[in-house]
Amino acid sequence: MIRHPVAWCAWAAAALAAAFIDRNPFLQALLLLIVINVFIPYRAERRVRVWKIGLALAVVPILFSVALSRFGTHVLFTLPAIPIVGGRWTLDAAVFGASTGAALMLTVAIFAVLQTTVRSADLVAILPRPFYRAGTTVALAIAFAPKTAASLQSIREARQLRGQRAGWRSAPQLLLPLLLTTLERGLQYGESLDARGYGSRRRSRYRPVPWAMPDLVVAGAALVAVAAIMLMPAQAYNPYLGLWPTTPSVGSLCALLLLAIPAITASIVRKDHAAHHA
Amino acid sequence: MAVAAAVAWQGSAHAQTHRAALLIQHSSSWPGPHVLWKCVEFAQEAIGGLALLQLAGVNSGQPPEIYDWGAGAYTVCQLDRQPQPIPDRCFGPMSGPNWSDWSQTASGWVARSAGVAGYTVRDGDVEGWSYSVGRGSQPSAVSFSQICPPPRAPTATAPSRNTTPSASTVARTTPTAEATSTAAPSPAMQALAPSVSPSAGTALASTGPPTKSPPGALGPWLLLVAAAIVLTGLGALNLRRRRP
Numbered sequence: 001m002i003r004h005p006v007a008w009c010a011w012a013a014a015a016l017a018a019a020f021i022d023r024n025p026f027l028q029a030l031l032l033l034i035v036i037n038v039f040i041p042y043r044a045e046r047r048v049r050v051w052k053i054g055l056a057l058a059v060v061p062i063l064f065s066v067a068l069s070r071f072g073t074h075v076l077f078t079l080p081a082i083p084i085v086g087g088r089w090t091l092d093a094a095v096f097g098a099s100t101g102a103a104l105m106l107t108v109a110i111f112a113v114l115q116t117t118v119r120s121a122d123l124v125a126i127l128p129r130p131f132y133r134a135g136t137t138v139a140l141a142i143a144f145a146p147k148t149a150a151s152l153q154s155i156r157e158a159r160q161l162r163g164q165r166a167g168w169r170s171a172p173q174l175l176l177p178l179l180l181t182t183l184e185r186g187l188q189y190g191e192s193l194d195a196r197g198y199g200s201r202r203r204s205r206y207r208p209v210p211w212a213m214p215d216l217v218v219a220g221a222a223l224v225a226v227a228a229i230m231l232m233p234a235q236a237y238n239p240y241l242g243l244w245p246t247t248p249s250v251g252s253l254c255a256l257l258l259l260a261i262p263a264i265t266a267s268i269v270r271k272d273h274a275a276h277h278a
Numbered sequence: 279m280a281v282a283a284a285v286a287w288q289g290s291a292h293a294q295t296h297r298a299a300l301l302i303q304h305s306s307s308w309p310g311p312h313v314l315w316k317c318v319e320f321a322q323e324a325i326g327g328l329a330l331l332q333l334a335g336v337n338s339g340q341p342p343e344i345y346d347w348g349a350g351a352y353t354v355c356q357l358d359r360q361p362q363p364i365p366d367r368c369f370g371p372m373s374g375p376n377w378s379d380w381s382q383t384a385s386g387w388v389a390r391s392a393g394v395a396g397y398t399v400r401d402g403d404v405e406g407w408s409y410s411v412g413r414g415s416q417p418s419a420v421s422f423s424q425i426c427p428p429p430r431a432p433t434a435t436a437p438s439r440n441t442t443p444s445a446s447t448v449a450r451t452t453p454t455a456e457a458t459s460t461a462a463p464s465p466a467m468q469a470l471a472p473s474v475s476p477s478a479g480t481a482l483a484s485t486g487p488p489t490k491s492p493p494g495a496l497g498p499w500l501l502l503v504a505a506a507i508v509l510t511g512l513g514a515l516n517l518r519r520r521r522p
Contacts, residue, residue, distance in 0.1 A: 026502055033509045040516045071391050238351060241396045253501050260509060267512055267519075 001042075002262050004215040005122045010222035011038075012114045015259055017229050019106040024235035026248045027256060028102045034260045035109045041266035042117050050115075054108035058101035065097025066090075072240055095239040122209055136198065140189060144182075151181045214265040221258040228255040296320050296401035299425035300334050303408040303417040304360055305375060313418065314358055317426035324398035327379065328352060330405060331394070343368075344394070351393045354379070360409055378414025380406040387416040 002008060018031055066076075067085050072092025079086045120139040127135040155177050159170065193199070228251060235252050237245050302314035316334040325333070331342045336358050343356035345368035354377045355361075355368040365374065379390040381397075382404035390397060399405055404425070406417035 030502060030505060030509075033506060033513075037509050037513045037516070040513055041519075073391065240392060241351065247495075247498050248502065250498050250501060253498060253505065257505055260505075263509070263512055263516070267516055 001266055002117070002214055002218050004209050004211055004219075005118045005126060007211075007215040007219040007222075008114060008118050010219045010226075011259065011262060012110050014222040014225040014229070015110045016107065017226050018256055018259070019103050019110065021229055022235040022248075022252055022256075023099055023103065023237040024248045024252075025099065025102070025237060025245050027235055027252055028099070028106065030253065030256050031106055031259070032102070032109065034256060034263070035106065035113060037260060037263040038266075039109070039113050039116070041263065042113065050108055050112045054105045054112075057104040057108060058098075061101040061104065062094055062097035065100070066094040069093035069096065074243065092239045092243065095243060099237055099239065125208060133198075136193075144185075147185065148178070148182055151185075152178055155181070214262075217265070218261050221261050225255045225258040228252075228258075294321055296323070297426045298325075298330060298399045298401065299404040299420070299422050300330060300336070301404065301406040301417050301420055301425065302336055302358055303406065304358070305409045308360055308409075310358075315420070315425045324400045327390075327394040327397050327399060327405065328354075330399050331357070352395050354394050354407070357407055357409070375409055375411045376414070377407050377409055380408065380414075380417055382406065382420075382422075386419070389414065 002011075015031065015035060018027070022028070022031075066089055069090070070087045070093075072088075072090030074091035076089045076091055076094075078088050081087070120142060124132070124135040124139045152174065155174055159165075159174070164170065164173075232249065232251050232255070235246075235248055296319070298318050298320070300316040300318055302316070304310070304312055304314075306312075314336065316336060318330055318333045320329075320333060328342070328344070331337075331354065336342065337356060342354050343364055344352040345355050346352055353368055355364050357377055361375070379394065380387040381390055382388075387406060402422055404420065404422050406420075408415055408417045
């Protein structure tokens with residue numbers, strides 16, 4: 001199991017570079033397969049909802065591109081001269097939108113992996129000293145958002161149990177309890193920070209994450225992959241020039257396969273005794 | 279018989295020279311000649327739109343000024359020195375005048391929807407460029423034979439001058455061909471070869487960019503399929519391991 005946040009950040013940087021630079025559909029499909037494979041052994045018990053966002057981000061560019069772009073030679077149908085959507089709707093435009101959507105979906109998937117594998121506390125712990133306090137504040141603020149959403153949900157459920165309406169009109173009546181709950185939680189956070197010595201000029205380290213062999217291997221492979229992707233010619237894809245993509249180069253394929261190492265190490269190495277953190 | 283074969287080969291070699299007509303139409307405010315005609319000769323079956331402009335040398339012998347959008351897409355900024363100077367980022371203001379690309383079909387001029395690198399020109403095609411505002415106005419009507427007139431006396435002047443000496447060369451080499459069996463015909467062909475490069479245009483065209491990349495090897499596909507199978511198997515394994 002890869003634990004170190006720096007190894008994961010290197011992996012995510014390499015995967016993002018591949019997603020942004022190489023637009024060849026075969027490479028995109030392979031990268032998506034790799035990211036899903038890395039996600040499976042590391043996923044937490046709770047369900048992850050981001051796949052809906054990823055799917056929406058993949059579909060919306062197709063709709064925009066096919067409805068607004070008039071270029072391309074493979075005409076699907078022709079609409080009469082209606083202001084924005086009139087004219088020739090082409091397959092090329094739809095494929096271009098799909099290519100862009102795939103890159104966006106890959107981005108969401110990579111960040112989903114990062115979200116499940118890296119704790120914000122681990123990230124804050126490795127920040128250099130000048131950024132430590134700012135990092136702690138940002139980490140707290142990020143942790144605040146889902147908690148606030150959860151308390152809004154519980155307040156709405158409590159109202160529904162009492163037989164009150166739960167539509168948009170009840171928003172003002174929801175706001176006050178939500179504000180009170182959030183303030184209460186803010187005070188709790190402040191007290192706990194105070195108890196842990198935040199604000200005294202020393203920084204505490206609680207169970208630092210060590211570099212293990214798999215972490216080093218993953219980080220090294222990610223660096224090699226980033227260098228290879230940057231140095232090799234970009235595997236571009238422009239459906240307006242040719243619908244059928246070019247053959248991906250062996251070098252780019254190998255660079256992508258380096259990113260599958262976290263999935264392989266997780267499959268070979270048995271889970272360690274420490275409970276996997278979510 | 280060797281002479282007949284040589285003449286037939288000569289004929290087919292001559293047919294390999296293809297011609298396309300190019301029309302450059304400036305805006306009405308242009309001080310110089312308003313419309314430019316170029317008949318471009320090339321050796322390949324088809325050449326790209328950019329190669330056509332390069333072969334025509336329409337930018338006073340310089341390659342046309344282009345703007346690279348990435349991924350092999352180009353836009354033409356300057357032809358025959360218009361506009362002078364080239365605006366910022368090729369177009370300047372979005373509503374400014376620009377070069378629009380047209381191809382002649384049976385029903386008149388049709389605007390090209392692909393960029394200058396996105397289409398090919400074949401023998402007998404007429405390609406038009408007009409400098410105008412917005413989506414562009416059609417170039418003036420023209421026919422292929424106006425720009426590329428047929429040779430004044432077809433196969434009478436240049437080709438016949440080429441054929442006669444080479445034919446005599448072949449005739450002279452035939453006896454040796456019979457004497458030394460199979461080795462002789464190839465020198466005869468080599469003797470013919472220099473006489474079939476008619477113009478500088480063809481020579482330039484043959485060094486031009488290739489129109490299509492060669493088909494890829496099997497290696498990347500095998501690697502891709504193998505990686506996909508292994509990764510799918512690994513994913514299924516991890517899904518099952520997690521369940522109990």
